[in-house]
Amino acid sequence: MDDHKIKKKEKEIEEMKKLGDVAGIEDLMAVYGEYQSLMEIATQYLKEAAPKFTFSTTDRTS
Amino acid sequence: MPTWGEILQELRGVMEKEDKPPFDMVRRKYLKKLSEYTGRDTILYATNWTQPTNIPSEMISITDEDIQGFMEVISGLSGPNVDLIIHSPGGSAEATEAIVKYLRSKFHHIRAIIPYGAMSAATMLACAADVIVMGKHSYIGPIDPQVIVYTRLGIRGVPAQAIIEQFERAKKECNENPKNLGVWLPIIEQYGPALIVECEHAIELSKSLVLEWLNNYMFSNDKNGENMAKKVADTLANHSLFKSHGRHIDKERAKEIGLKVENLEEDNIFQDLVLSVFHATTHTFGGTGAVKIIENQLGRAFIKQVSPILVAPSQGEKRKH
Numbered sequence: 350m351d352d353h354k355i356k357k358k359e360k361e362i363e364e365m366k367k368l369g370d371v372a373g374i375e376d377l378m379a380v381y382g383e384y385q386s387l388m389e390i391a392t393q394y395l396k397e398a399a400p401k402f403t404f405s406t407t408d409r410t411s
Numbered sequence: 412m413p414t415w416g417e418i419l420q421e422l423r424g425v426m427e428k429e430d431k432p433p434f435d436m437v438r439r440k441y442l443k444k445l446s447e448y449t450g451r452d453t454i455l456y457a458t459n460w461t462q463p464t465n466i467p468s469e470m471i472s473i474t475d476e477d478i479q480g481f482m483e484v485i486s487g488l489s490g491p492n493v494d495l496i497i498h499s500p501g502g503s504a505e506a507t508e509a510i511v512k513y514l515r516s517k518f519h520h521i522r523a524i525i526p527y528g529a530m531s532a533a534t535m536l537a538c539a540a541d542v543i544v545m546g547k548h549s550y551i552g553p554i555d556p557q558v559i560v561y562t563r564l565g566i567r568g569v570p571a572q573a574i575i576e577q578f579e580r581a582k583k584e585c586n587e588n589p590k591n592l593g594v595w596l597p598i599i600e601q602y603g604p605a606l607i608v609e610c611e612h613a614i615e616l617s618k619s620l621v622l623e624w625l626n627n628y629m630f631s632n633d634k635n636g637e638n639m640a641k642k643v644a645d646t647l648a649n650h651s652l653f654k655s656h657g658r659h660i661d662k663e664r665a666k667e668i669g670l671k672v673e674n675l676e677e678d679n680i681f682q683d684l685v686l687s688v689f690h691a692t693t694h695t696f697g698g699t700g701a702v703k704i705i706e707n708q709l710g711r712a713f714i715k716q717v718s719p720i721l722v723a724p725s726q727g728e729k730r731k732h
Binding site for chain 2: 371
């Protein structure tokens with residue numbers, strides 16, 4: 350990756366961090382004392398979630 | 412186009428780098444980018460209703476509490492134009508009316524963007540916009556109200572129109588042959604004293620609200636606007652036509668009905684950004700306890716959550732409402 354792309358990426362991360370600093374789910378979980386469980390859930394989700402196809406004959410939309 | 416899997420990869424990257432939950436950061440990044448691209452204020456209204464969960468329906472429905480959420484996110488927005496991204500199974504018509512009044516007091520031009528699904532009262536909310544944006548895969552739904560009935564078999568959500576039609580059928584069959592009363596009586600007994608009139612009022616309310624909004628906004632500049640609005644409201648409220656309250660009305664059908672619908676696919680960058688917001692939002696629901704998110708492009712948010720439980724993530728099956 351060239352310097353320009355690296356700088357662009359770094360800037361994007363900085364902007365994301367700023368947006369992440371605004372009160373959100375992390376703060377909500379911290380207030381309710383469940384920050385650790387949020388970390389566990391998030392880690393497990395990101396580790397295990399994978400694009401896959403599911404075939405179902407069930408229609409439960411109504 | 413960033414797919415569900417690509418957004419997932421991005422989330423993993425941010426999580427590794429920052430060692431903190433990345434969901435808010437990534438979702439807000441795309442919400443901000445979308446707003447910068449369109450030059451309009453942008454509000455996300457989304458609930459966790461298309462993923463398999465056991466969340467109580469009141470947690471993901473449109474309720475009066477949502478006004479508090481809209482107060483939070485409208486604060487700091489300058490208007491006069493807003494894009495409202497809707498992903499919702501619907502909820503209270505009265506709460507929807509309050510939300511529309513509030514939004515319309517703040518914004519002159521509203522564009523409803525439906526990246527995936529907006530059913531029932533969420534369809535009504537979309538009908539209060541000036542225009543609706545839908546993708547090939549997006550859908551709205553009928554607006555005929557559902558009534559909660561306490562039966563011997565438990566609590567059931569029943570279409571108001573179906574109750575009226577069933578009552579009319581019972582009357583007809585009992586007039587034709589009084590012996591039929593014995594068959595109908597146990598069913599009619601469960602209706603309670605005011606149910607039929609309540610059903611009539613509920614149908615009238617949802618239809619009249621949509622008619623009023625279409626008249627005032629979507630068709631306000633059309634010569635034949637009043638008739639167009641009536642046609643759309645009558646069609647969307649017609650339970651006998653759709654047969655099921657959960658019936659999906661896709662983009663082309665929505666256009667046939669008469670709604671002003673723009674194609675999400677017309678602008679690739681716009682489509683990419685909208686779908687990135689949507690995928691990042693569904694990942695947020697999957698990877699946290701969040702069940703409802705009302706958020707603007709500045710990162711201000713109202714988030715409703717349930718205590719998360721560790722479950723194996725999956726894709727596919729839909730939740731019953």
